[in-house]
Amino acid sequence: MDSSQRVRAILSFVQAADAGSFAGAARALGISSAAVGKNIAGLEKALGVRLMNRTTRTMKLTEEGEAFLHQARIGLEALDSATQAAIAHSATPMGSVRISTSVGFGREQLTPVLPGLLEKYPGLSVEVDFDDRVIDLVQDGYDIALRGGRIPDSSLVSRPICDFNLVLVAAPAYLDRHGIPQTPADLARHQLLTRRFLGGRVVPWDFRNRDGSIITQDIGSAVMKLSSPEAIVEACVAGAGIANIGVHHAWKYLLGGQLKVLLLDVHHPGSFEMTLQYPHRALVAPRVRVTVEYLLERFAQLEELHVPLAALKDYQA
Template identity: 70%
Template structure:
């Protein structure tokens, strides 16, 4: 089977699989059902496996057929993107970009830069879902995801936006009433505000001893437990207690003096990062490529995402 025959056979297979029958696939391609059947039979012979089980009334993909269909879609998409890449050299990027992000990062960091993106590339349209769950980019049809935590997915391209540093904070009014904790054990006598992840896991408060060992504080007695870090930040600003939150949530309140840092030298900041991810593809669509570049440049210039150690020290209680 030469290259041109292979492409025709793959197109016939994908169209028949999507349409659910040879006849419907043939209509989509503008050829006869017999031609579709012949193309698919030739493809199966070349591959040495059956891709479809068909009857006079229906067809069903085999396990090998399902796997081949996924790869065939990638190949056909690469062909489409190759055409788009050539066309994009003569025209500005256009089309809709679907983005998945958490509620907090989406509201505080992503949303403010979208007007600039759309002004720079008037042909773009943006669709954003604010969802704290981890989505399947390919299955759910997203072009880009902004995710925080420990990210590992070899099927995606990951670009680091920033390192996430966790900090302990409390308001000045709270500290004036309850005192400033000098060592981790002191926190057990304070009103702790803790986070619960959507999966049910409670965020641990970790501390580093002088010998480098790491200990975890038992926070089961926390006064308030919330799944939203933004809400925890608001509770801390309101003087309710001591909270562990990301520095990007706390930074504007630390600058204003509404919050102060606690136990900076012993508190373990965690090993988290915010990443921008998009699916591995042979070619990246121009609309996605320019959006990725614009967002990364914008995030690189946000002070709250890149706070230095010296800046933190100046905010300690």
Template identity: 60%
Template structure:
């Protein structure tokens, strides 16, 4: 049996299994019921097993037929994807993509990679909404959301970008004056910079105990409370106190020496993540698919989004760093 005959036979088998009869499958495929029956019989002959038990009223899959059906679906799906990808590569990609993301991530990471997207797909246009609120993608008309935090189960398709680790950091000048905390309890004697989320909740700081348990410290009363993550970095660099900062926000300041990490090994960096979400996998529009694929590849190449936590020891405050 030639490859084209294989495809026709497998398609006849899958359709017949789905609708439960050769005649119904024939109507969907636009061929005769006899042709469907002939295709399935030829497939069984090639495989050397019976796939279906036929009666005058219905067909039933054999055990071998049920096992083959799942593999056949995968094969047909791969074939469809190959055709779609080939067609997409031949047609100039165009259309409008609406993206929701946070202000900080949008400015620092999304905007710098958009020129590369336009270079690849000059027919695309993009509308980015910088908003830290969680948006309802479908209701609000967005194609893509780039979100950070503890991502809950969702009906949306979720593609991971990176883990969002945090660090406690302060400026060398601040630590030279006030000293570096050695244990979490020392924080009560320090000037703390707290993060307040839009709902009003103050983000607690987590710590690992020697027995493996986790404890939290409420950074209150804080000398300064801010809602924007990038503002936390700026306040810490200015010497206002100790702040909990995303490593991806703090990296350039740690590397330049403007910030120093404290309580490494005791501080729990959290289990936050950055993801790209969109409504559908199988019905995703080509303009959205190429945008998602491009952004995932671009973010994967950014070292500050994938900095190993264990390398933070190089940026830990040590006496004499002031």
């Protein structure tokens, strides 16, 4: 008798003992009386003892049957407890959530909201890798990835966080020394700070023509090419030159007057986005599900991630 047959047989025996008849056990289990009798007979054969004496009118447990019934009840209660524990575990998120994010977004936007997650769900722990490289979410064992840029289609579930708009900015001190560019062509006479990814690709500086077409400005003569957008912002605030950076990086410095917006009417903000991604699974683990929903809710409340382009007009040089 295999384990599944044994469980069915034990259930039949316990129900028959409780109901006092095979018919009562059959009604409780939703099977036939014959099936109940067959299950109990198979159990007795497997155990090598008679558990009950039965006639057409009566059914009485043997001494061995009484002892087995007591142990069977303990076993079934243990199964019920295990089931309830699994249900409780799924209802109360517990366990570790592993997240991959970029250095900048991880430090500025993710890290500040994590204490609230752990306070709301004390059964969780979080492991975060700050890495700008492209990772394989499934192969590398991550539950969640926060990714920015032009996000390709994939088998992952992608939940949008925000558009990543770019803006041209410079410090007032720099503009006082070098003047304010009036056209994209004027940038050739300025000190430019640009981002270069570790693979060598440089973030383009795009502008709109009057006919609506997009042109890319040559920035080969940039005085600084840095792989870290945060470093570019810091250099720009220090007056090193003009930078093409994400609005979310520039926002607090625009509010504080440390940076000014340039060429807003013709500069193209790009088509970048920030997404939260996780593997496509029929049943997402509760620890992952609540983390996803919490992060999306908190990111939706971060002002710097949702600045309308029209609002930048108030910060033009």
